[in-house]
Amino acid sequence: MTVAEDTGRAAQLVAFGLRPKLRPIEDADYLELVRRYRQQDGFAGAVRAIADGMGLDVLDVTEAAGAVLGARDDSAFAIRLEDYYRRARETQTRRRVLHGLAQLAIAACCFPRPEDLEDPEHAPRVAVTDVDEYLRDLCRRLDEQHAEESLDPPADQLELERAWRMYARQPEATATGDMRAHEGATRQIVTKAFDALIERGLMRQVSDHLGGIYQPTRAYCIHVRELSREDVWFELDRVRNPDAPAW
Amino acid sequence: MVDQFDNTSPSLALTEGDGQLMLEPALGPYAAPPTEAAAAVADQALARRAKAMACTLPLHHLAASRARVRDGAFAGYTVWELAFVAIDTVTVQMDFDRGAAHEAVIDAIVPYARAQAPNAGEDEDRAVAKWVLDELIGTTSNREFSIEYSDFDAEYVRRSFGFQLLVERQAPDGSIYLRATDAAINVLVGALDTDVESAQAAAEAKLENLVRRGRLSEAQYAAQQARYRTIQLGEQLRQDLAATRRNLAGVDWTGEISPRLDGALAHIAERLEVERRIVANIRATRDEADRPELRAQAAGLLDLLEDCQNRHIVLQRKLMEARQVFLGEQQRQVFAPPASVRLRDIAEELLVPVLKLSLAAAEPPLVDFFERVLGPRPQRIGRLSAMVRALLAPSREREQLGAEVVEPELRDLSCDERFPEGVRAAAATVLEGVGSQPRRLSELLREALQSRVAPAEPAAVAHLLALLVLHSYSPELASQLRAGDETSLLMAWTDGVRLELASKSPGSAAKTEEDHLAGEFVRFFGDDLLIGRLDLAAALHLARAEDDDLVPSLRPAGGAR
Numbered sequence: 124m125t126v127a128e129d130t131g132r133a134a135q136l137v138a139f140g141l142r143p144k145l146r147p148i149e150d151a152d153y154l155e156l157v158r159r160y161r162q163q164d165g166f167a168g169a170v171r172a173i174a175d176g177m178g179l180d181v182l183d184v185t186e187a188a189g190a191v192l193g194a195r196d197d198s199a200f201a202i203r204l205e206d207y208y209r210r211a212r213e214t215q216t217r218r219r220v221l222h223g224l225a226q227l228a229i230a231a232c233c234f235p236r237p238e239d240l241e242d243p244e245h246a247p248r249v250a251v252t253d254v255d256e257y258l259r260d261l262c263r264r265l266d267e268q269h270a271e272e273s274l275d276p277p278a279d280q281l282e283l284e285r286a287w288r289m290y291a292r293q294p295e296a297t298a299t300g301d302m303r304a305h306e307g308a309t310r311q312i313v314t315k316a317f318d319a320l321i322e323r324g325l326m327r328q329v330s331d332h333l334g335g336i337y338q339p340t341r342a343y344c345i346h347v348r349e350l351s352r353e354d355v356w357f358e359l360d361r362v363r364n365p366d367a368p369a370w
Numbered sequence: 371m372v373d374q375f376d377n378t379s380p381s382l383a384l385t386e387g388d389g390q391l392m393l394e395p396a397l398g399p400y401a402a403p404p405t406e407a408a409a410a411v412a413d414q415a416l417a418r419r420a421k422a423m424a425c426t427l428p429l430h431h432l433a434a435s436r437a438r439v440r441d442g443a444f445a446g447y448t449v450w451e452l453a454f455v456a457i458d459t460v461t462v463q464m465d466f467d468r469g470a471a472h473e474a475v476i477d478a479i480v481p482y483a484r485a486q487a488p489n490a491g492e493d494e495d496r497a498v499a500k501w502v503l504d505e506l507i508g509t510t511s512n513r514e515f516s517i518e519y520s521d522f523d524a525e526y527v528r529r530s531f532g533f534q535l536l537v538e539r540q541a542p543d544g545s546i547y548l549r550a551t552d553a554a555i556n557v558l559v560g561a562l563d564t565d566v567e568s569a570q571a572a573a574e575a576k577l578e579n580l581v582r583r584g585r586l587s588e589a590q591y592a593a594q595q596a597r598y599r600t601i602q603l604g605e606q607l608r609q610d611l612a613a614t615r616r617n618l619a620g621v622d623w624t625g626e627i628s629p630r631l632d633g634a635l636a637h638i639a640e641r642l643e644v645e646r647r648i649v650a651n652i653r654a655t656r657d658e659a660d661r662p663e664l665r666a667q668a669a670g671l672l673d674l675l676e677d678c679q680n681r682h683i684v685l686q687r688k689l690m691e692a693r694q695v696f697l698g699e700q701q702r703q704v705f706a707p708p709a710s711v712r713l714r715d716i717a718e719e720l721l722v723p724v725l726k727l728s729l730a731a732a733e734p735p736l737v738d739f740f741e742r743v744l745g746p747r748p749q750r751i752g753r754l755s756a757m758v759r760a761l762l763a764p765s766r767e768r769e770q771l772g773a774e775v776v777e778p779e780l781r782d783l784s785c786d787e788r789f790p791e792g793v794r795a796a797a798a799t800v801l802e803g804v805g806s807q808p809r810r811l812s813e814l815l816r817e818a819l820q821s822r823v824a825p826a827e828p829a830a831v832a833h834l835l836a837l838l839v840l841h842s843y844s845p846e847l848a849s850q851l852r853a854g855d856e857t858s859l860l861m862a863w864t865d866g867v868r869l870e871l872a873s874k875s876p877g878s879a880a881k882t883e884e885d886h887l888a889g890e891f892v893r894f895f896g897d898d899l900l901i902g903r904l905d906l907a908a909a910l911h912l913a914r915a916e917d918d919d920l921v922p923s924l925r926p927a928g929g930a931r
Contacts, residue, residue, distance in 0.1 A: 140746075141746060141748040142748070143745055179746055191745070192745060192746050193742060193745060193746065194742075194745070194746035194747070198746065199749055200746035200747055200748060200749065201741065201746070201747070202740075202741045202744050202745075202746070202747045203741060204737050204740050204741060206747065207744075216729050216730060216733050217729060219733050219736070219737055220729050220732050220733050220736055222736075222740060223732075223733070223735075223736025223737050223739060223740045224721075224724070224725070224732075224736060226736075226739060226740045226743055226744075227716070227720060227721050227724065227736060227739050227740075228721060230716050230739075230743065231716040231717040231720075231721045232616070234716055235616055235617035235619075235620070235716075235717060236617060236619060236715065237713035237714065237715050237716075240713055241713070252540070253616075256612060257612075257616060258725075260609050260612060260613050261717075261721065261722060261725060262725065263609060264613075265722070265725060265726060273417060273521055273529070275519075275521075275529035275530055275531045275532075276529060276530055276728070277527050277528060277529055277530070278518045278528040278529060278530045279528070281530060281729075282728065282729045282730040283728045283729070283730060284530075284728065284729050285725075285726060285727070285728055285729075286724060286725050286726070286727055286728070286729055286732040287725035287726065288532075289729060290725070292512065292514050292532050292533070292534060293512065294512065294513040294514075294537060294538055295537065295538065295539050295540060296538050296539060296540035296546050297513060297538050297546070310540055319744060320743075320744070323744050323745055325743075325744070325745065334540060334544070342745070343743075346742070346743050346744075346745055347716070347743060348713065349742075350739060350742055350743060351713045351714040351715075351716055351720070352712075352713060352714070
């Protein structure tokens with residue numbers, strides 16, 4: 124094979140990775156490329172180089188999950204929260220925090236312990252109600268821990284409200300008006316978060332019970348593992364920095 | 371500072387500030403030396419009382435605005451009483467998972483509304499009930515109430531306090547129900563910011579006292595308070611167990627939950643004892659009481675106490691099971707191999723810290739997580755030539771009537787039977803010949819193989835017959851009797867005789883036929899079963915006539931007679 128041919132094949136694997144709903148088991152060509160990536164260091168290097176040029180990181184390539192890619196901030200492939208929720212614009216801090224919390228809590232419910240991320244047989248089933256109740260339970264615990272403090276925000280700076288207190292007061296569901304699900308209701312927000320994951324091939328729905336029961340795919344596990352790795356820096360690290368100004 | 375107030379006898383006290391000795395009581399009005407701690411205590415109390423007060427505001431708002439809605443149609447109602455009924459109803463129906471449905475709450479309010487305004491009519495009563503309920507849930511988009519209050523701690527800040535009274539929750543089946551918040555329960559029972567257990571102990575002691583003095587209506591009130599406290603304890607346990615199931619590492623079982631369980635168990639045992647005593651007292655009071663209204667009141671209180679006891683027993687059972695939940699989860703969660711690379715604990719190291727941040731500070735990391743966890747988003751890239759082609763393509767012609775309707779090919783949905791009708795009829799005929807006198811399978815098979823019922827094939831008839839006889843081997847008599855079926859049935863059993871072709875008196879003409887039969891018979895092997903028809907009705911009749919214990923196996927277990 125010529126260099127051009129090899130490069131073409133390597134680029135093809137990246138292209139497969141950009142179709143997250145496609146799995147190697149469904150496409151013989153894809154499966155062959157995945158195997159080649161895992162067996163030939165030279166080929167793997169070429170794939171990573173091509174991805175890198177496009178602003179992508181190859182997080183992992185497995186037969187079950189395929190090529191799992193992560194976009195860097197400057198990449199043309201980077202996702203913006205606004206792409207998913209038109210109404211969660213930059214100015215709507217409260218809504219953006221709610222959508223972010225839903226995603227983070229789903230990850231925490233799917234992988235309650237770090238070991239779960241490394242267990243190939245860990246395939247939990249998580250319901251919308253589990254996620255919402257989990258967050259509400261955390262809120263209750265934080266309330267208990269901070270019972271002695273004055274936590275209400277200044278009346279003219281409501282964005283200084285603590286995140287958990289805001290979540291705890293969001294309605295869980297509403298039945299008033301025309302019985303449509305309320306946009307700000309937390310169950311609805313968690314459902315939307317699962318929908319976004321399904322659209323990206325990271326979750327599949329296994330049942331309609333309890334507001335919907337979902338199961339993560341291997342690709343989701345790889346993404347979350349990447350985000351929870353100690354040596355990967357990202358914005359969340361600021362959270363753990365004790366010098367960061369609280370408010 | 372408080373101690374100095376209480377000190378009435380002259381004593382020496384050392385003030386903290388200057389180390390000067392001071393003789394009390396001081397001359398002139400006493401002024402407490404201003405200390406920071408003292409100010410903080412006072413201010414916290416201010417804020418706490420302001421918030422407690424705030425929880426009653428929605429009720430005041432209801433009363434104030436009732437004249438303005440629906441052109442004053444609700445002016446005749448005392449709406450905040452109706453609000454109390456609503457909160458009571460929801461709180462009482464809250465148990466381990468559920469609360470009250472909207473309609474149930476409205477139904478509970480209506481009788482009170484009717485009593486307040488007898489001339490208003492049923493529709494009006496329901497309207498006011500619904501209005502009160504909606505207002506208690508809240509009508510803003512976030513379904514919450516908020517007030518501003520002053521915080522004098524360090525420097526003066528006006529803060530915003532958001533709260534709810536009734537919240538809507540979704541049940542597993544998708545229906546929506548209501549739960550009362552802690553704030554609402556506190557407003558209702560009037561015990562603001564108190565410790566759960568001690569408040570209950572106090573309520574119960576008060577009740578006993580009241581019962582002794584014969585003041586039953588107040589006793590009823592105290593019993594109701596005790597019940598609300600039990601509901602709160604149950605809620606706390608439910609949340610602890612849910613957390614344990616999620617992640618054992620996230621809960622402090624030995625330090626926090628286990629002692630709480632112990633405390634709650636001891637508490638409940640004590641409550642049950644106390645309530646038993648009270649019930650005994652009230653029974654005596656009821657029997658001794660002369661006035662009929664006092665007797666009725668005591669009876670109502672007994673009902674209430676019974677409900678309390680039931681709740682305590684339910685909670686006690688859940689508490690006993692709690693440890694099993696822990697052990698089960700420990701086996702599931704703890705004995706798993708540890709992670710090889712250092713990975714963050716998503717809940718403890720990411721989610722909880724982020725929840726503690728202010729909204730402004732939490733937004734960037736949360737948005738970052740959101741945008742990364744979803745992976746890359748492929749862009750659709752347009753191409754002018756493709757677009758031009760798409761735009762220039764002639765629009766697809768649509769026929770008025772649509773495509774031609776293809777005549778569907780219909781097929782009979784008959785069962786795909788292994789044995790055709792004729793064979794089944796032939797086999798049934800053979801079996802019909804079996805009476806109460808048992809016959810051997812080999813005889814029946816011979817009969818089947820010699821049957822000449824066209825178009826049924828003798829081999830197939832014999833095969834089906836063998837299967838039917840096997841099916842009636844050791845029939846489930848008990849379940850048939852339980853279902854009340856007393857029709858006679860075939861019963862097959864074995865006496866260990868091997869299945870062989872029974873020889874018949876060999877006639878010369880039948881010689882070839884015997885050979886043929888022997889050839890067919892090779893296909894069957896095993897025991898030569900005995901088969902007979904059991905007349906169940908007659909057997910039962912006999913059994914009933916006999917002593918009951920003699921034939922227990924024939925007797926229906928569930929009394930289907």
